[in-house]
Amino acid sequence: MWGDIVKLLGSAVIIVGAVAWVAKKAIDTWLSHRLDTHKSNLDHASETALENLRYELRVAEAQKSRLLARQANIIAGVFARLERFDQALRILSAPIRHEAGGPGPLARAAIDAHNDFIHYYHERAIWLDVSTTEQVNAVLALMRRVLQEMDFNIQNDAIADRSKWIETYGRLETEIPQARAALDRQFRKLLGVVTPAILPATRE
Secondary structure, three states: OHHHHHHHHHHHHHHHHHHHHHHHHHHHHHHHHHHHHHHHHHHHHHHHHHHHHHHHHHHHHHHHHHHHHHHHHHHHHHHHHHHHHHHHHHHHHOHHHHOOOOHHHHHHHHHHHHHHHHHHHHHHHHHOOHHHHHHHHHHHHHHHHHHHHHHHOEEOOEEOOHHHHHHHHHHHHHHHHHHHHHHHHHHHHHHOOOOOOOOOOOOO
């Protein structure tokens, strides 16, 4: 009788052990499958996030490229019109240029150049950074002052006060070139045009 009981218990132990082993294998397989699925989901999410980041970077790069292209075009336009305004002032300031028809037409040409610059610049200044607009405004204020003083000093299509004219001419030759040089450096910096401070020595 005890032998039968022992046999039964041994069989039960074997069965329980077998069931436990099968259960463990099943759990291990289930966990392995869940881990593989989770890893796959993480890989997919990571790849999706990476692709989204790449897309956002491409969009940001394209936007920056368009902004830089727009700024470069505006800077070139501002520079060209400022140069024409400056040249018109210099022509007006030279009495030798008055011999053909007096300073009146030259003053009107300088005013037209000023107005052309103002119209172009004010509509596009928002595209430029604050530092650049401040420098442009400072140069414009100097050039406008010179233009106004020369224009007010013209009476009956002739220079009314030559000493005052010479004083104004002095500012045109000193203050404006200094301010324009700083602005030109700022323009070249924005455009990525590098001017070496010291040029290499010329080979013999």
